[in-house]
Amino acid sequence: MEIYERLEELDADKAEVRASRTLFGLGFTPAMQQKKLKDFSGGWRMRVSLARALFIKPFMLLLDEPTNHLDLDACVWLEEELKSFKRILVLISHSQDFLNGVCTNIIHLHQRKLKYYTGNYDQYVKTREELEENQMKRYNWEQDQIAHMKNYIARFGHGSAKLARQAQSKEKTLQKMMASGLTARVSFNHTFLLQTFFRYSSDTHFIYKNLEFGIDLDTRVALVGPNGAGKSTLLKLLMGELLPTDGMIRKHSHVKIGRYHQGHLTEQLELDLSPLEYMMKCFPEIKEIEEMRKIIGRYGLTGKQQVSPIRNLSDGQKCPVCFAWLAWQNPHMLFLDEPTNHLDIETIDALAEAINEFEGGMMLVSHDFRLIQQVAQEIWVCEKQTITKWNGDILAYKEHLKSKIDKQTHDI
Structure with missing residues (x-):
């Protein structure tokens, strides 16, 4: 039967x-x-x-x-x-x-764990964003509380008897918070996911064909390749300044991107303002002028340079203003397009140190081999309408270019 x-x-x-x-x-x-x-x-x-x-x-x-x-x-x-x-x-x-x-249901696989959501994909995205937003609010509140208590303990732990008792009380509260388990920071899997084709117009050749990869907040990559291969174009696609000719680019909705490019020196900065006035305008939550002076000073701009109109500064002096503006946005990921132009050797080394201290992801376009060697964990080669990962470091890629040039010279 x-x-x-x-x-x-x-x-x-x-x-x-x-x-x-x-x-x-x-x-x-x-x-x-x-x-x-x-x-x-x-x-x-x-x-x-x-x-x-x-x-x-x-x-x-x-x-x-x-x-x-x-x-x-x-x-x-x-x-x-x-x-x-x-x-x-x-x-x-x-x-x-x-x-x-x-x-009718979505299962999200992340860090070897499965999480279940009811509803279709749109409902999953909405629910997940709400949960992550609440998680980040809780995380930020806890971190603020921890920072405040640690600061109080450091300042008053050895003060008068009354203040010392209060400091000890805060230390116990802090230990309880740590013991009960803190809210984890939201960790993103793929910050970006690409499956795309791109060309600037129907009568031009494709710069990218069937480009497919994902990047996340662990990505520390340098994009290399000949001029016109599409390195800056890729960053513009990821930022949404350009739209793919076909396919799609998915970006995590909570990810904040900080991008530096040469246009910043003329397009981003308000040239009639001083660096100090510009930064105070961009970040009104910083009330104290002296505090803002310290922030800008970390990037090598000091004294009269901070209060001179930006238009009177050299390009090399304008760059630190851009870096200070970029860093103070506290982005999750940095896109840096030729950041070493106009910088001296000492400032480039300081930039490398700052990038290495940065906890998020990074995509770098640069012709500076030393900077790439200092900050990049992967090398991606842009050429022939696609991107391939280079199996080796930037010095090995440099030797590859030398061999290529030698062969071309020999053939001529």
């Missing part, structure tokens, strides 16, 4: 019709359905594999990026088909629209 029931469920008497309908939905014309499998490309064979999985009406259907080899028509058909799937469906997909149409 179980076999009869299963045959009835599978519509066994209509098996050929059902198989044909499934194949047609995935783009196979009647003529294509009669061809040998060996005559199809790998992409079409993947469609056959998908059709087979759907055809047997399994108790559990596991799909890994099922839309990768499908055109829009087939994607729409598959979405409608899966909406009515009666049993367990688990799928991996980077298509937000597809996930919205099919899924």
